[in-house]
Amino acid sequence: MAQLTARNLQLAYERRVVVEDLDLTLPEGKVTMIVGANGSGKSTLLRGLSRLLPPRQGAVLLDGADIHSLRGKELARRLGLLPQSPLAPDGVTVRELVTRGRYPHQGLFPQWSDEDEQAVAEALALTRTDELEGRLLDELSGGQRQRVWIAMALAQRTEVLLLDEPTTYLDVTHQLEVLDVVSELNRTRGTTVAIVLHDLQLAARYADHLVAVHRGAVHCQGAPADVITSAMVKEVFALNALIAPDPVTGTPMVLPLGRETAPDAVASRGADGTDPESARQAAAGTAPGTVDESEEDPMSVATDQHRTAARASEEPVLVPALEGSPQLAFTLTVGARTMVGENLVRLTLTSPELRHLGVGGPLLDVRIKLIIPGPEASADHFAALRPDAVSDPDAFAGWYRDWLQVDTAERGWMRTYSIREMRGAGHPGNLGEDPELDIDMVLHLEEPVVPGSGVAARWAAAAEVGDTITMLGPNRRLVGPDYGGIEFRPGTARRLLLAGDETALPAICAILETLPAGFTGHAFIEVPDARDEQRVLSRSDVELTWLARGDAPHGTLLDPAVRRLLDERPELCQDCSVGVPAEPGEFEEVDIDQAILWETTEGHGPFYAWLAGEAGVITTLRRHLVKELGVDRKQVSFMGYWRKGRAEG
Ligand SMILES: Cc1cc2nc3c(=O)[nH]c(=O)nc-3n(C[C@H](O)[C@H](O)[C@H](O)COP(=O)(O)OP(=O)(O)OC[C@H]3O[C@@H](n4cnc5c(N)ncnc54)[C@H](O)[C@@H]3O)c2cc1C
Numbered sequence: 010m011a012q013l014t015a016r017n018l019q020l021a022y023e024r025r026v027v028v029e030d031l032d033l034t035l036p037e038g039k040v041t042m043i044v045g046a047n048g049s050g051k052s053t054l055l056r057g058l059s060r061l062l063p064p065r066q067g068a069v070l071l072d073g074a075d076i077h078s079l080r081g082k083e084l085a086r087r088l089g090l091l092p093q094s095p096l097a098p099d100g101v102t103v104r105e106l107v108t109r110g111r112y113p114h115q116g117l118f119p120q121w122s123d124e125d126e127q128a129v130a131e132a133l134a135l136t137r138t139d140e141l142e143g144r145l146l147d148e149l150s151g152g153q154r155q156r157v158w159i160a161m162a163l164a165q166r167t168e169v170l171l172l173d174e175p176t177t178y179l180d181v182t183h184q185l186e187v188l189d190v191v192s193e194l195n196r197t198r199g200t201t202v203a204i205v206l207h208d209l210q211l212a213a214r215y216a217d218h219l220v221a222v223h224r225g226a227v228h229c230q231g232a233p234a235d236v237i238t239s240a241m242v243k244e245v246f247a248l249n250a251l252i253a254p255d256p257v258t259g260t261p262m263v264l265p266l267g268r269e270t271a272p273d274a275v276a277s278r279g280a281d282g283t284d285p286e287s288a289r290q291a292a293a294g295t296a297p298g299t300v301d302e303s304e305e306d307p308m309s310v311a312t313d314q315h316r317t318a319a320r321a322s323e324e325p326v327l328v329p330a331l332e333g334s335p336q337l338a339f340t341l342t343v344g345a346r347t348m349v350g351e352n353l354v355r356l357t358l359t360s361p362e363l364r365h366l367g368v369g370g371p372l373l374d375v376r377i378k379l380i381i382p383g384p385e386a387s388a389d390h391f392a393a394l395r396p397d398a399v400s401d402p403d404a405f406a407g408w409y410r411d412w413l414q415v416d417t418a419e420r421g422w423m424r425t426y427s428i429r430e431m432r433g434a435g436h437p438g439n440l441g442e443d444p445e446l447d448i449d450m451v452l453h454l455e456e457p458v459v460p461g462s463g464v465a466a467r468w469a470a471a472a473e474v475g476d477t478i479t480m481l482g483p484n485r486r487l488v489g490p491d492y493g494g495i496e497f498r499p500g501t502a503r504r505l506l507l508a509g510d511e512t513a514l515p516a517i518c519a520i521l522e523t524l525p526a527g528f529t530g531h532a533f534i535e536v537p538d539a540r541d542e543q544r545v546l547s548r549s550d551v552e553l554t555w556l557a558r559g560d561a562p563h564g565t566l567l568d569p570a571v572r573r574l575l576d577e578r579p580e581l582c583q584d585c586s587v588g589v590p591a592e593p594g595e596f597e598e599v600d601i602d603q604a605i606l607w608e609t610t611e612g613h614g615p616f617y618a619w620l621a622g623e624a625g626v627i628t629t630l631r632r633h634l635v636k637e638l639g640v641d642r643k644q645v646s647f648m649g650y651w652r653k654g655r656a657e658g
Pocket of ligand 1: 376424425426427428448449450451452453455461462463464465466467511512513515516649650651652653654655656657658
């Protein structure tokens with residue numbers, strides 16, 4: 010059991026203080042429900058309690074230790090948070106997502122233990138998601154998806170669990186189910202639980218301790234029967250209501266009253282019959298008509314009139330990009346430009362903003378997006394994602410759709426690259442004052458020039474020191490090693506096959522330079538020219554072979570090299586293969602003129618392969634490995650990085 014305490018806590022977004030001088034202790038081993046109107050600061054409080062939002066003043070203590078003094082993984086092993094709208098990488102299955110709950114318990118290159126397996130199985134069973142475990146998350150209903158997220162939080166097996174509106178998208182049966190699961194967990198494991206809930210009835214039913222938050226402070230707290238009173242409901246939710254015992258549980262039940270029939274409706278009016286609160290709101294420009302109707306209802310039982318009354322007191326909630334957007338837009342300056350071979354140029358890009366970039370671990374093959382400027386002057390279409398921006402959270406999710414609406418000549422082009430290396434300020438290889446990163450870009454400069462084609466290569470060819478460019482990359486505060494932009498996930502595998510062309514060179518080299526000792530296997534990089542080879546230092550025993558193809562087509566050397574290796578050394582992937590070529594129907598051909606091959610997985614046996622490059626070459630290799638050799642495709646990630654004859658996007 011663990012105790013979480015907030016002392017003298019002040020939480021703020023830029024200049025807007027949301028939680029002020031707040032003291033709160035979540036009783037050890039109990040379920041605490043946090044209630045309050047929209048905009049009252051309850052979700053912000055949960056962010057502060059979970060370290061997502063650093064306090065402006067005061068501290069949050071876990072069993073007496075300041076949570077900001079604990080290492081990231083140590084805290085994640087003890088305290089779990091399920092935010093309101095968690096984001097999952099594309100193409101992830103239920104089981105894969107729940108498995109990610111075990112990451113805090115594992116090292117850089119994880120070993121899957123019996124305890125991990127048991128935690129995942131228990132979480133799947135408790136949330137009744139075991140029957141969905143092989144399904145893709147994207148295919149599930151909102152309710153099913155929410156249960157999977159809860160399963161992931163349960164698999165983490167923390168002493169403290171914080172949940173922000175976990176029942177929001179669920180019908181009433183599933184709401185009860187979720188809350189039953191959490192109380193069961195609390196009863197059987199003694200987990201200290203805090204839940205932000207907008208439904209007062211359910212909060213009263215399931216709480217041992219209830220906290221009502223109003224204007225960023227604790228209005229009152231205690232046993233539900235002591236906290237839920239007509240006076241509290243009126244002050245906190247601006248709602249007239251009667252309180253009666255719930256016929257099922259005896260806990261307090263809120264019966265909303267219309268304004269006219271409310272016992273104190275007349276008393277609350279001014280002498281001229283006007284409602285003083287409405288008059289104040291109208292004067293302040295926050296009259297009901299101006300309030301965003303898409304916001305959440307503070308009480309599921311409230312009438313429209315009550316909703317309007319409750320919402321009228323709210324300010325729009327603005328959140329800093331650093332706190333709300335997993336992806337940030339960085340303005341980077343070209344600090345150096347170096348040819349690293351015949352066909353690749355290295356751009357060293359720098360900015361103080363890069364201190365916000367990261368994934369809480371090695372970058373491996375992390376992908377980023379460069380925004381290649383168009384010929385016309387452009388507005389900043391990424392303003393909401395800048396590290397110093399404060400925006401409506403909808404802007405964090407909707408930027409891509411909005412960007413696509415803009416004419417290409419103005420918005421420019423988005424292209425995908427890997428980070429070859431990143432060096433923080435103070436790194437011996439970084440002589441500047443700000444963090445910097447290298448991107449190695451292939452100069453495929455086809456003639457004649459076709460507008461909108463080859464734009465990244467041409468930009469790289471012409472770039473000069475001092476030029477600037479926008480890059481989209483992961484926000485280190487919000488994403489962890491499970492970030493969807495990383496595909497190299499060997500899991501338990503220690504025997505590797507890495508293969509790619511010059512576009513995969515930066516990713517393969519970065520992976521090799523990160524691997525610790527203990528990994529074996531082979532890496533092949535096919536480049537146009539022997540002068541494109543790079544020096545790679547790896548502590549692993551993975552053997553790197555460079556293949557210089559000259560003027561021959563892509564894959565001319567890579568494809569036979571991989572085939573030869575697997576023919577000569579079948580034992581390399583023997584214990585991972587199903588041993589027999591795939592039956593018709595087991596293997597779907599990918600029409601690479603319709604869709605670029607992108608099939609990634611997390612290693613779970615002794616062998617893992619990662620193959621990236623021109624989509625046609627990678628598709629042929631996939632056919633050989635999966636169809637002809639019968640290699641289990643769950644142990645191979647195939648990525649078409651680009652497709653001959655087709656511009657990205
Ligand atoms: C996850 C990921 C990581 C990547 N990392 C890198 C990286 O670190 N370095 C890197 O250089 N590339 C990398 N790429 C590949 C890069 O995104 C593509 O090469 C991209 O198409 C380049 O954009 P462009 O504007 O120059 O060409 P586009 O406008 O996209 O394409 C124009 C034409 O050029 C052809 N073409 C595109 N790329 C090449 C090429 N490399 N050689 C020959 N012809 C080509 C296309 O088939 C098309 O006909 C990565 C791709 C992915 C998906």
